[in-house]
Amino acid sequence: MKRLAKALILLIAVIIVSGFVLMDVFGKPEAPVQPVEYSHWQHVTKEDGPRLECTFCHEHADKSAHATIPNISTCMLCHESIQTESAEVQKLAAFASRGEQPAWVRVYWFEREANAYFTHKPHIRAGVSCQECHGDIGSMQRVRREVNQSMSWCIDCHAQKNVSNDCYVCHR
Numbered sequence: 001m002k003r004l005a006k007a008l009i010l011l012i013a014v015i016i017v018s019g020f021v022l023m024d025v026f027g028k029p030e031a032p033v034q035p036v037e038y039s040h041w042q043h044v045t046k047e048d049g050p051r052l053e054c055t056f057c058h059e060h061a062d063k064s065a066h067a068t069i070p071n072i073s074t075c076m077l078c079h080e081s082i083q084t085e086s087a088e089v090q091k092l093a094a095f096a097s098r099g100e101q102p103a104w105v106r107v108y109w110f111e112r113e114a115n116a117y118f119t120h121k122p123h124i125r126a127g128v129s130c131q132e133c134h135g136d137i138g139s140m141q142r143v144r145r146e147v148n149q150s151m152s153w154c155i156d157c158h159a160q161k162n163v164s165n166d167c168y169v170c171h172r
């Protein structure tokens with residue numbers, strides 16, 4: 001009897017541990033590989049880097065619905081002459097000389113069927129930080145989806161801050 005109980009406990013422990021291992025494999029925040037290895041950390045936080053503001057590149061965040069990914073010409077302001085011997089910068093320059101934009105892979109998006117509407121402007125104006133909704137992007141080499149931007153996430157904050165949660169606010 002004792003032996004059976006021990007075996008059962010062991011079995012349960014194995015199931016639980018493998019559950020956690022699987023969650024770790026499949027539940028990781030996503031960090032897609034990008035067409036050019038651009039590092040936010042290197043441009044925003046690194047001690048002797050250019051230490052740019054987020055809105056230097058995402059210049060519409062406080063003005064419109066979309067923060068927007070910068071045009072490659074913004075990158076080339078510096079990279080016509082900076083780090084030109086780097087293979088990644090040469091990839092960037094090749095895009096620019098062909099007049100193409102790199103096909104940056106989106107990290108944050110909604111399911112199409114949800115028909116959800118989000119706009120940056122009122123949130124930035126209300127003082128919500130980029131970090132609160134996107135995690136500490138400035139410390140990332142490659143952007144990871146750290147925040148689960150689900151409907152309940154939106155609604156929880158709206159309730160807390162007395163913002164309307166009528167359906168039509170977010171579904172138009």
Ligand code: HEC
Binds near residue numbers: 067
């Ligand atoms: C209240 C939460 C919130 C705040 C604050 C916020 N974002 Fe976003 N951001 C989102 C959501 C939600 C999306 C996805 C929107 C979609 O798919 O339509 C998004 C998408 C983006 C995108 C993808 C491209 C685009 O134009 O939508 C970029 C870039 C971005 N945010 C940058 C920023 C920056 C930079 C800041 C700070 C200046 C910021 N965000 C602040 C919630 C937020």
Ligand code: HEC
Binds near residue numbers: 039043046052086
């Ligand atoms: C204000 C100037 C400036 C802008 C704008 C800029 N960069 Fe940079 N970038 C730098 C500097 C400076 C470094 C080197 C930082 C360091 O010392 O590590 C760098 C490094 C890089 C590197 C790594 C080079 C290597 O091999 O180490 C890549 C890739 C890169 N940038 C891509 C981009 C992309 C893509 C954009 C546009 C979205 C961009 N940069 C915009 C200044 C800039």
Ligand code: HEC
Binds near residue numbers: 053070
């Ligand atoms: C030098 C230009 C530059 C600066 C400065 C910059 N970004 Fe970005 N950002 C990019 C580029 C290019 C991408 C698309 C490639 C990628 O995901 O790495 C991007 C992607 C993002 C995304 C993912 C958008 C999506 O859903 O696909 C977010 C969120 C974001 N940036 C937020 C920030 C925040 C917050 C800051 C300030 C801490 C910042 N960025 C500073 C150029 C920049």
Ligand code: HEC
Binds near residue numbers: 116169
């Ligand atoms: C961290 C808090 C926070 C989160 C998370 C958040 N919001 Fe908001 N939202 C606010 C605040 C605060 C305002 C009101 C700004 C103002 O007073 O103008 C607002 C306003 C809005 C508005 C404009 C409402 C109007 O009357 O014009 C829309 C649309 C909106 N949010 C959609 C969303 C969606 C969609 C999400 C999730 C993807 C979301 N919000 C997540 C805090 C948040």
Ligand code: HEC
Binds near residue numbers: 110158164
């Ligand atoms: C503050 C913003 C906000 C409000 C208010 C809101 N929603 Fe949503 N809703 C969202 C977002 C964002 C998504 C997409 C989430 C995603 O892609 O993971 C969504 C998704 C959905 C979906 C798709 C289901 C799914 O899980 O994909 C339905 C249905 C829905 N909402 C119905 C409603 C109804 C009904 C109301 C009013 C009672 C409402 N929503 C109010 C933001 C909101």
